[in-house]
Amino acid sequence: MSEILSSAQMRGIEQQAIASGAVTGLELMERAGAGVVAQIATAFPDLSPSTAVILCGPGNNGGDGFVIARLLHQRGWAIALYLLGDPARLPPDARTNHDRWLKTGPAHPWDDRQIGDRLGAMTSGLVVDGVFGTGLTRPMPPETTHTSQALDALRHRTPSARPRVVAVDIPSGISADSGANLGGAFWADLSVSFHRAKWGHYLEPAGLPEGGAACCGQVAVVDIGLPQDPAPDSVQLVARPAVFLGKSAQGHKYGHGHALVLSGGAGKGGAARLAARAALRVGAGLVTIAAPQPAIAEHAAQLNAIMLTALPDGYSLRGLLQDTRLNALCLGPGLGQSRAQDLVPAALWGRRATVLDADALSAFAEDPPLLFGQLHDKVVLTPHMGEFRRLFPDLSERLHTPAYSKIEAARAAAARAGCVVLLKGPDTVIADPSGRAALHAATGANAAPWLATAGSGDVLAGIIAGLMARGFAPFEAAASGAWLHAAAARAFGPGLIAEDLPEMLPQVFRDLGL
Numbered sequence: 212m213s214e215i216l217s218s219a220q221m222r223g224i225e226q227q228a229i230a231s232g233a234v235t236g237l238e239l240m241e242r243a244g245a246g247v248v249a250q251i252a253t254a255f256p257d258l259s260p261s262t263a264v265i266l267c268g269p270g271n272n273g274g275d276g277f278v279i280a281r282l283l284h285q286r287g288w289a290i291a292l293y294l295l296g297d298p299a300r301l302p303p304d305a306r307t308n309h310d311r312w313l314k315t316g317p318a319h320p321w322d323d324r325q326i327g328d329r330l331g332a333m334t335s336g337l338v339v340d341g342v343f344g345t346g347l348t349r350p351m352p353p354e355t356t357h358t359s360q361a362l363d364a365l366r367h368r369t370p371s372a373r374p375r376v377v378a379v380d381i382p383s384g385i386s387a388d389s390g391a392n393l394g395g396a397f398w399a400d401l402s403v404s405f406h407r408a409k410w411g412h413y414l415e416p417a418g419l420p421e422g423g424a425a426c427c428g429q430v431a432v433v434d435i436g437l438p439q440d441p442a443p444d445s446v447q448l449v450a451r452p453a454v455f456l457g458k459s460a461q462g463h464k465y466g467h468g469h470a471l472v473l474s475g476g477a478g479k480g481g482a483a484r485l486a487a488r489a490a491l492r493v494g495a496g497l498v499t500i501a502a503p504q505p506a507i508a509e510h511a512a513q514l515n516a517i518m519l520t521a522l523p524d525g526y527s528l529r530g531l532l533q534d535t536r537l538n539a540l541c542l543g544p545g546l547g548q549s550r551a552q553d554l555v556p557a558a559l560w561g562r563r564a565t566v567l568d569a570d571a572l573s574a575f576a577e578d579p580p581l582l583f584g585q586l587h588d589k590v591v592l593t594p595h596m597g598e599f600r601r602l603f604p605d606l607s608e609r610l611h612t613p614a615y616s617k618i619e620a621a622r623a624a625a626a627r628a629g630c631v632v633l634l635k636g637p638d639t640v641i642a643d644p645s646g647r648a649a650l651h652a653a654t655g656a657n658a659a660p661w662l663a664t665a666g667s668g669d670v671l672a673g674i675i676a677g678l679m680a681r682g683f684a685p686f687e688a689a690a691s692g693a694w695l696h697a698a699a700a701r702a703f704g705p706g707l708i709a710e711d712l713p714e715m716l717p718q719v720f721r722d723l724g725l
């Protein structure tokens with residue numbers, strides 16, 4: 212797992228390092244610029260010096276741009292540099308690098324049309340976006356409209372017939388906190404960030420225009436000599452399971468737990484079977500489906516290793532939970548809302564590790580606090596955005612403000628609910644009530660677009676329940692579950708349907724070396 216930061220956290224680290232005397236802002240800017248130039252060489256080894264258009268903005272992102280111009284020039288590049296804004300108003304370090312650059316070449320005043328035309332005519336070379344970085348919280352100014360449109364047009368050309376586009380830190384116009392396109396954002400083949408990647412590199416707010424995960428291209432992170440201590444409240448990017456998922460040679464099936472998946476009525480059992488299959492494949496020692504009597508025959512016809520029991524209502528669930536070996540529950544997929552209203556309180560009374568998904572969440576849309584009052588710290592809620600809106604309408608509403616991120620929303624939800632919340636999407640956030648948070652990004656090179664298929668969420672709920680049956684803590688089970696789920700989808704590839712996901716887990720485990 213690697214740490215990702217908000218813009219405020221990054222600013223804090225930078226300011227503290229400068230205030231302590233360990234480093235100057237000018238040194239950081241020099242290293243940032245040098246880091247970008249080094250990453251360009253690494254990412255595009257075939258790119259030989261030709262023309263680089265360097266776009267500099269009014270803040271420190273522009274300051275990095277001047278450093279990059281100087282260093283690329285030293286490497287034989289012809290530079291065309293444009294500055295948005297008044298050089299006299301540049302912050303001090305950016306001003307110093309602006310003045311240094313002027314000894315080598317000119318800083319053309321920003322001319323949106325001229326830049327747009329120039330970019331449109333380029334068939335090779337480099338465009339460096341140092342217009343705005345982590346400091347931007349408003350839409351791009353109108354003076355960048357043509358430039359943005361010209362960049363958009365380049366994006367649709369084959370890479371061999373256009374310049375490479377490199378963003379300093381993050382493409383201008385993308386919120387480093389929420390990943391939102393603030394309006395008129397640029398895009399890049401490569402975004403070179405400093406010290407740590409930012410939340411916005413991996414978050415992708417729903418809908419158009421495309422946001423951070425879609426616009427950042429390859430994300431590279433360069434060390435600029437800031438202290439490496441973990442930031443308080445930092446968010447971890449889930450790059451692989453944080454726990455060892457192998458089984459010990461001596462294990463007994465009851466040592467790996469017994470997961471109970473609660474099913475809906477006749478004809479509605481598919482979702483529970485998907486979840487149960489996933490719980491078993493992920494390594495739970497035993498898995499039982501508990502279904503109303505009329506659904507038993509249908510399940511029996513389709514199940515072998517998974518056990519089956521009749522369960523009419525919440526009263527009988529309390530009875531079933533007298534068996535302490537049943538250590539993890541999964542409720543919601545295909546459950547039906549009235550059955551959920553009856554079973555969820557009984558399940559939560561049992562204080563087992565519990566996944567609440569789908570109908571187990573929507574059943575409380577009328578009165579979310581009724582649910583929150585019963586939750587405990589072994590529960591994982593797995594809402595998609597629609598379910599999240601039903602339980603946390605105010606947080607969902609706030610997500611429409613561009614700088615408010617899905618990470619903050621999931622954190623606030625976990626604090627309110629008093630349990631782990633996993634908020635789904637191509638970018639999945641896992642948060643607990645203490646503020647601990649992780650982001651699993653199925654975007655960029657990790658994209659898993661075939662997960663957008665009916666029933667894939669049921670499988671995720673089952674994976675997490677299975678991992679909790681095995682004894683993993685809710686947060687680890689949720690974060691590792693999100694990773695396994697996407698890895699299974701990638702391992703199968705195009706054509707994936709939900710049934711395929713559990714069947715890919717063995718290969719995912721083998722690839723992990725288990």
Ligand SMILES: NC(=O)C1=CN([C@@H]2O[C@H](COP(=O)(O)OP(=O)(O)OC[C@H]3O[C@@H](n4cnc5c(N)ncnc54)[C@H](O)[C@@H]3O)[C@@H](O)[C@H]2O)[C@@H](O)CC1
Pocket residue numbers: 221222224225239240243268269270271272273274275302342343344345346347348349350351352379380381405435
């Ligand atoms: N934080 C750090 O440790 C480091 C930061 N560096 C660079 O500094 C960047 C952040 O610099 P800044 O905080 O100066 O911010 P930016 O350079 O991202 O730009 C924001 C600046 O423009 C102004 N502004 C914001 N929106 C505007 C708009 N729509 N129209 C006109 N002006 C607008 C802001 O008031 C601010 O001055 C980073 O992205 C990175 O590139 C690097 O130099 C290396 C070290």
Ligand SMILES: Nc1ncnc2c1ncn2[C@@H]1O[C@H](COP(=O)(O)OP(=O)(O)O)[C@@H](O)[C@H]1O
Pocket residue numbers: 569595635636637638639653658659660661662663664665666667668669670671696
């Ligand atoms: N485009 C996508 N890329 C990656 N993961 C996705 C994508 N779309 C959906 N997912 C994942 O697939 C699952 C869908 O769950 P959910 O919305 O509950 O669907 P269902 O109710 O049909 O099972 C979630 O885990 C979500 O994160």
Ligand SMILES: [K+]
Pocket residue numbers: 272340341342343344378379380381382383
């Ligand atoms: K930028």
